[in-house]
Amino acid sequence: MRKLYTLLFSVMTFSAFAQNYASQNVTLLGHFNDPSVQPEPAYGIRYQGVWGWKDTANGNEYGIIGATDGVYFINVTNPASPVQCDYVPGVHTACIWREIKTYKNYVYMVSDDGGVQPNSFMIADLSYLPDSVHVVHNGTSIFERCHTIYVDGQYLYGGSVTRSNNSYMSMAVYDLEPNPAYPDFLRALDQDYPIPSTVHDMFVRNDTVYASGGFDGLHIFKFNGQSPFQQLGTLTQYPEQGYNHSSFLTPDGNTLIFMDEVPSGLGVKALDVSNLQNLSVPTTNVFRSTAGCTPHNPYIMGANRLIAAYYQDGLQIFDISNPANVVRTGYFDTDTLNGVQNNYPDPYHGCWGAYTDLPSGNVLASDMQNGLYIFDVTNALSVPVPQPQLNSLSAYPNPFNHDFSVSIGLDKGQNVTYEVYDNSGRLVISEQVTLPPGNSLLEVKAEALAPGHYNVRVSGETLNGTVKLVKLQ
Helix, strand or coil, X not given: XXXXXXXXXXXXXXXXXXXCCCEECCEEEEEECCCCCCCCCCCCCCEEEEEEEEECCCCEEEEEEEECCEEEEEECCCCCCCEEEEEEECCCCCCCCCEEEXXXXXXXXXXXXXXXXXXXXXXXXXXXXXXXXXXXXXXCCCCCEEEEEEEECCEEEEEEEECCCCCEEXXXXXXXXXXXXXXXXXXXXXXCCCCCCCCCEEEEECCEEEEECECCCEEEEECCCCCCCEEEEEECCCCCCCCEEEEEECCXXXXXXXXXXXXXXXXXXXXXXXXXXXXXXXXXXXECCCCCCCCCEEEEECCCEEEEECECCCEEEEECCCCCCCEEEEEECCCCCCCCCCCCCCCCCCEEEEECCCCCCCEEEEECCCEEEEEECHHHHHCCCCCCCCCEEEEECCCECCCEEEEEEECCCEEEEEEEEECCCCEEEEEEEEECCEEEEEEECCCCCCCXXXXXXXXXXXXXXXXXXXXXX
């Protein structure tokens, strides 16, 4: 375990505030970044998953962040002066993935990086903070590797679990009682369902599991800790579908927000889950921050605020009280690469994850290159949401590489014609559609178009307008 001197933390915090960050309604309170953390060679990632923990005995708040070679434990009680309390080195170095969750005074740390040398499932006791953390398990006897974990009640769920004998489980459940220091295996999803073949991440509330199955889509199961899994619903076709990455449920249990990570630039989806036998995502329930950036992990604060870890767009905050009219109320762009590849392939830079449950109300966020951020999001949570913009027209991404989307807001339902003209005035795409009142999203297949400038003309009873777009190579 490794500790750094307080003087070094002051330098780290000061360097964060020296940066010029784009933001709205979000205030930077503090920042931690250990300059000794080396980027892994594939994507240039230095930091990954983030979590928080409250020491009820002493009233301290902590941020826990994964890095390429291990896990940092940061006292953020005074967010302007974050202090590193301890560091737990991992078995593998140069890791791309580390994820963290807590139960009572225990922290669970996983990595999905393989190699000749086995990886390790690590558990530590946090009750010794602020002095240190004590590792109570570091080995492969429970499992070796895991992509993501989730804790609900006394159960720990693992997504894409590899055991020491290289056997694989798409999702596995462990009981944290009576011994949180050594979870007891209960059941694997594969014992009951072969699909999804992988579970990238899961959100669990009570006995309902919302499993993000990558290219197999979204699958919803019931698991009560004893009986086999029971499938409650599936969603395998929806607008802007890609690699179903992660999800989060609103407190009323009616709306599931989920994100597709690959290919880059897909929209965030709001799914009505009040009836699991009839699942579909209307195009009006697909939204995004800005053109071309990738949503990664969603979280809900309060009744209807989405906190989104949005890769190159940093931390994004949306009001989702009306899924057909989602409005951004604040953001903080942690990404300082600004689209520059720096010899690493895009899009793996920017905000990886967030933690929203500290008693102070402060929000933690991890940036893949820049470390741990501590935010005050009070203003973004209190912004009144404007009414839908009617008779409006926009298109994105702009510029685009393959396809693009046209967003249309109408005061009443009507027939609408959209036409795409090239720079010489030649009509290359034309279609008529019937749209309802409110906001609609039209996906335009444009891969066959040559690079260049285009005009998109939209005409209807109460809307006539033109948007200019550029197609890149």
